[in-house]
Amino acid sequence: MPIVVNLDIMLARRKMSLTELSERAGITIANMSILKSGKAKAVRFSTLEEICKILECQPGDILEYMDDKSYKKLFRDK
Numbered sequence: 486m487p488i489v490v491n492l493d494i495m496l497a498r499r500k501m502s503l504t505e506l507s508e509r510a511g512i513t514i515a516n517m518s519i520l521k522s523g524k525a526k527a528v529r530f531s532t533l534e535e536i537c538k539i540l541e542c543q544p545g546d547i548l549e550y551m552d553d554k555s556y557k558k559l560f561r562d563k
Contacts, residue, residue: 487550487553487555488549488550488551489523489551489556489559490548491546491548492520492521495540495542503517503518509539512532512535528548533547533548
């Protein structure tokens with residue numbers, strides 16, 4: 486799926502742990518980890534809104550579209 490979740494980047498920029506974000510957003514650490522890892526199949530707008538409010542960012546700072554070629558290269562290099 487060529488949608489990349491950059492939650493780890495935003496957390497690093499804000500010097501915030503996933504645990505802190507989870508607690509502040511009222512979302513379980515397990516669900517937050519699924520989102521961060523990119524394994525989530527969907528995300529509710531209300532969840533995205535809360536994350537953006539806490540991290541003071543835009544949805545585009547967290548979610549990024551990549552074409553298939555770029556996506557495959559990104560994950561091949563890891």
